[in-house]
Amino acid sequence: DSGVTQTPKHLITATGQRVTLRCSPRSGDLSVYWYQQSLDQGLQFLIQYYNGEERAKGNILERFSAQQFPDLHSELNLSSLELGDSALYFCASSTAGGPQETQYFGPGTRLLVL
């Protein structure tokens, strides 16, 4: 158990809908990262937050957005869902986000768009 929690574990929805994925980092970690893992794209970095502020953006679509709240939990919002958005979405956390810090991953949310 990494100490990172994600809810829900599974999510099934329809195209065009909007969903919210939630992540709680390990106790004491200020940095949260979101990743998408799909069969064709592999594991891709989406976005990072540090202590409530966006720090870095990766391959995140405009239909997706995220935020980190004062209690440090984070939410990833996915809207206008398409079939291709079906994937495993991971949240990870680290202490401060430095280059040599290990990121600890949550169990993931498996999203299926029908």
Add this chain to the structure above:
Amino acid sequence: AQKITQTQPGMFVQEKEAVTLDCTYDTSDPSYGLFWYKQPSSGEMIFLIYQGSYDQQNATEGRYSLNFQKARKSANLVISASQLGDSAMYFCAMREKTSYDKVIFGPGTSLSVIP
């Protein structure tokens, strides 16, 4: 260009034997970190081992060790005394100081341990 290459899509190993999973990387940044993660069929990503670019010694964590050859830009994971529970996908990842907010993952190697 691929920053992380894992040339073995799938591998088999006999239980109790050692196995080496290959990883080569590409960077011009002198400061970087290399990570290995394990993803069992249940889906979670489990951190295994870390190697810093300036570390003088190869990293070791229990049955996991990292064969770090900086000049060759390779960071192979060695699993000793394989167990059935080691069957999983293994991902090599890199984080560069110049873009330290991003972790780049390789395509992964699927390891199957045979009893």
